[in-house]
Amino acid sequence: MSKATRARPARAEDYEHFVRLVSELGVDDPIPSAERWAVALMPDTIMLERGGVVCAYVYAQTLESIGYVRHLVVAPEARRRGLGRLAMETIAARLRDAGCREWCLNVLHDNRTAIALYRRCGMEIAYRTTVLRLPWDEVDRLPLLEDGDDVASIEPGEDAELEAAFELPGGLLARLRRLEDQVLLRVRSGEKPVAVARFNPEYPGCFPFRAQTLGAARALLEGVRVFAPPEVDWIQLVIENDTTLADALVELDAEIKHQIVHMRGEVPSASRFPNI
Numbered sequence: 001m002s003k004a005t006r007a008r009p010a011r012a013e014d015y016e017h018f019v020r021l022v023s024e025l026g027v028d029d030p031i032p033s034a035e036r037w038a039v040a041l042m043p044d045t046i047m048l049e050r051g052g053v054v055c056a057y058v059y060a061q062t063l064e065s066i067g068y069v070r071h072l073v074v075a076p077e078a079r080r081r082g083l084g085r086l087a088m089e090t091i092a093a094r095l096r097d098a099g100c101r102e103w104c105l106n107v108l109h110d111n112r113t114a115i116a117l118y119r120r121c122g123m124e125i126a127y128r129t130t131v132l133r134l135p136w137d138e139v140d141r142l143p144l145l146e147d148g149d150d151v152a153s154i155e156p157g158e159d160a161e162l163e164a165a166f167e168l169p170g171g172l173l174a175r176l177r178r179l180e181d182q183v184l185l186r187v188r189s190g191e192k193p194v195a196v197a198r199f200n201p202e203y204p205g206c207f208p209f210r211a212q213t214l215g216a217a218r219a220l221l222e223g224v225r226v227f228a229p230p231e232v233d234w235i236q237l238v239i240e241n242d243t244t245l246a247d248a249l250v251e252l253d254a255e256i257k258h259q260i261v262h263m264r265g266e267v268p269s270a271s272r273f274p275n276i
Contacts, residue, residue: 005083007090010045010057012038017047017054021073026108027131027258030202040179044070046090048083058087060094060103064170067095067267069105072114084114088121095267104169104264115261123265127241131258133234136225138252145215147189151223154184154196162186165193166210173198183227187211187219195220204228205236214248 010018015034018041022031032040041059048056055078059071069091074083095103106129107114115125154162159173176182176198187195194216197206206224211217221235228235237254239246240262250256 004052005048005050005086007046007048007086010042010047012042014042014045014047014054014057018045018057021054021057021075022071024073024076025071026111032202036180046087046094048074048087048090050078050081050083056083056087058091060091061175062095062098062100063172063175065099065101066169066264067091067098067100067103068169068172069103072105084117085121088117092121092267093270096269100267102264103267104262106260106262109259109261115263118263121265122268123263125261126264127262128243129238129240129260129262130243130246130256131236131238131260132246132249132254132256133236134221134249134252134254135234136228137233138254139218139221139225141252142218142221142248143215145187145189145194145213145219149216149219150188151185151219152188154186158186158193162193162196166196166208168196168208168210172208183224185220185223187216187223189216197224199224199227201227201229203236204232205238207238209237209239210242211245214245217245217249 015037018037019031044061045057045059047054056074057071058069060067060069072084072087105118107118109128154173156174162168163170163173173184177184181201183199185197185199186193194213195211197209197220199206211220224235236257237249
C-alpha cells in the first residue's frame with residue numbers, strides 16, 4: 001500500500017465524490033439527495049484517497065453483532081491497486097472495535113472480481129437474492145391470506161421477534177426506524193408473524209421483503225401500496241433466499257432487475273487479515 005493512500009471518515013463535502021462513484025455499483029437505484037446522504041450514509045462511510053484524490057468509498061452499517069457492508073466502490077481508473085483490500089481491512093477494524101463477530105454484504109452474482117476479494121476476506125456465499133419490479137396491477141392476482149390478515153406498523157417491542165422469525169440481523173429494524181420517510185410493516189395471521197418489510201417510497205421499493213406465503217406477500221403489498229407514489233405503476237422488491245416467491249412473482253410479469261449473492265463470514269482479526 002502506498003504511503004499516499006489513506007482512509008478517512010466521510011465529510012459533507014464528499015457528496016460529489018459519492019455521486020461520481022455510486023453508479024459503479026451497477027444498479028439503477030435513485031441517488032439520495034445530499035441531505036439524505038449526510039444523515040443516512042455519511043456517518044457510516046469511509047472515503048479512500050490516493051495522492052489526495054478520492055478514488056473509492058465503503059459504506060458499512062454496524063448492527064448488534066454483525067457488520068453489513070452496503071457499498072464498496074473503487075473508481076475504474078484506480079482498480080487493481082489494493083484499494084478494495086484497504087477498504088475491507090479498514091471496515092474490519094471498525095467492526096471489531098464495535099464488537100461485531102460477523103460481517104456480510106450483497107454483490108452482483110456475476111462480479112467475479114469482487115466475489116474473489118470477499119472470499120479472500122473470509123466470506124462465502126450464503127444464499128441468492130433476486131431484485132425485481134412488480135407491476136402494481138398484478139398484485140390482485142396473488143392469493144388472499146387464508147386466515148385473514150393483520151397488517152400494521154412494526155412497533156419497537158416487536159423487533160426482536162420479527163428479526164428472529166425472518167432471520168434478519170439483530171438491530172436492523174431499529175436502525176431503519178430512525179430514517180425519515182421509511183415505512184416498516186408486518187403481517188400477522190392470528191398471532192403468527194407471516195410477513196415483514198421496509199418500504200422506501202423514494203425508490204419505490206422494499207428491502208427487506210420477507211413473506212412466508214403468497215397470501216402473506218399480497219397482504220403486505222396491499223398494506224405498502226397506501227404509501228406508494230401514485231405516479232409509479234410498479235414496486236421494486238428484494239427477494240432474499242426465496243426462489244419460490246421470486247419465481248411466483250416473475251410469473252406475474254415481474255421484471256428481474258438483478259441477481260445477487262449474499263456473502264457472510266467471521267470478521268478476521270488484524271493478524272489473520274489476508275495479505276492480498
